Amino acid sequence: MKIALSGYGKMGRMIESAAQSAGHTIVLKADIGAEGAVRVGSAAELAEAVKKSGADGVIDFTHPASVVENILALTHLGLPIVVGTTGWYDKLEEVRRAAQTGGACVFYSANYSIGVNLFYRIAEYAARLTAAYSEYDTAVSETHHRRKADSPSGTALDLAKAVMRGNPHKKETVFNAQDIKDDRLYVASLRVGSVPGTHRVYFDSPADTIELTHCARSREGFACGAVRAFEWLAGGLANGSLKKGALYTMDDMLVD
Numbered sequence: 001m002k003i004a005l006s007g008y009g010k011m012g013r014m015i016e017s018a019a020q021s022a023g024h025t026i027v028l029k030a031d032i033g034a035e036g037a038v039r040v041g042s043a044a045e046l047a048e049a050v051k052k053s054g055a056d057g058v059i060d061f062t063h064p065a066s067v068v069e070n071i072l073a074l075t076h077l078g079l080p081i082v083v084g085t086t087g088w089y090d091k092l093e094e095v096r097r098a099a100q101t102g103g104a105c106v107f108y109s110a111n112y113s114i115g116v117n118l119f120y121r122i123a124e125y126a127a128r129l130t131a132a133y134s135e136y137d138t139a140v141s142e143t144h145h146r147r148k149a150d151s152p153s154g155t156a157l158d159l160a161k162a163v164m165r166g167n168p169h170k171k172e173t174v175f176n177a178q179d180i181k182d183d184r185l186y187v188a189s190l191r192v193g194s195v196p197g198t199h200r201v202y203f204d205s206p207a208d209t210i211e212l213t214h215c216a217r218s219r220e221g222f223a224c225g226a227v228r229a230f231e232w233l234a235g236g237l238a239n240g241s242l243k244k245g246a247l248y249t250m251d252d253m254l255v256d
């Protein structure tokens with residue numbers, strides 16, 4: 001398939017090689033200034049460049065400040081769009097309406113690693129099992145490199161949601177160790193060195209601890225997952241199993 005990349009930073013470059021290894025062609029690398037990419041000064045210019053490139057769809061890993069504008073401009077083209085950029089989900093309804101109007105499909109995920117998405121499900125199941133035994137308390141922790149902008153990570157927040165779906169006794173998250181009450185799920189963050197991302201769930205009783213860990217070795221898992229999402233989205237639209245004008249997530253793609 002022919003893929004246009006919106007954003008040619010760390011993830012854009014990694015997606016380029018993951019897509020090429022999977023046999024796809026990158027027909028456009030668009031960025032506001034990265035070396036080796038076509039320079040685009042606005043969302044309208046991005047949409048124009050994508051249109052000219054003849055791409056079958058777009059993968060966007062840019063910046064929270066501009067991603068919504070990009071998506072809104074791209075939806076007019078009616079192409080599948082895979083969005084990896086995080087930090088814009090408060091605008092989801094606006095994007096949903098634009099996708100409907102433009103007939104575009106938007107796939108979004110805060111974490112494209114297949115392993116992390118399986119981990120959410122495993123954690124939810126483990127939380128459900130341990131919730132039946134009042135002696136078990138639960139907590140979530142995450143460790144990342146020191147340059148990470150957000151804390152806690154979006155993945156830790158999604159992991160906490162999965163744990164709370166499994167364990168109804170935990171009703172809200174807290175990030176300060178002083179605030180932990182029985183019905184609160186503590187989410188702890190550690191920043192050190194160059195760790196790409198480690199997430200843990202603890203189920204602790206007076207007698208023992210059950211610990212589940214997901215440890216990312218590199219960003220490759222995100223890139224491969226985003227390419228897979230693109231293939232699933234474009235393939236599903238071509239064979240009629242997916243609807244135009246809709247939003248999709250990893251939950252739609254992963255097999256139950």
Ligand SMILES: NC(=O)c1ccc[n+]([C@@H]2O[C@H](COP(=O)([O-])OP(=O)(O)OC[C@H]3O[C@@H](n4cnc5c(N)ncnc54)[C@H](O)[C@@H]3O)[C@@H](O)[C@H]2O)c1
Pocket residue numbers: 006007008009010011012030031032033034040046061062063064066067070083084085086087109110111112113222
């Ligand atoms: N969903 C996931 O699995 C996942 C994984 C890793 C990173 N991310 C997210 O992806 C985003 C990008 O991450 P990164 O590590 O590649 O960052 P990066 O800073 O290395 O690259 C971002 C690139 O986007 C370009 N850019 C910024 N605004 C633009 C615009 N309006 N149009 C075109 N290009 C633009 C920048 O010039 C830069 O080259 C971040 O939001 C990050 O949190 C998501």
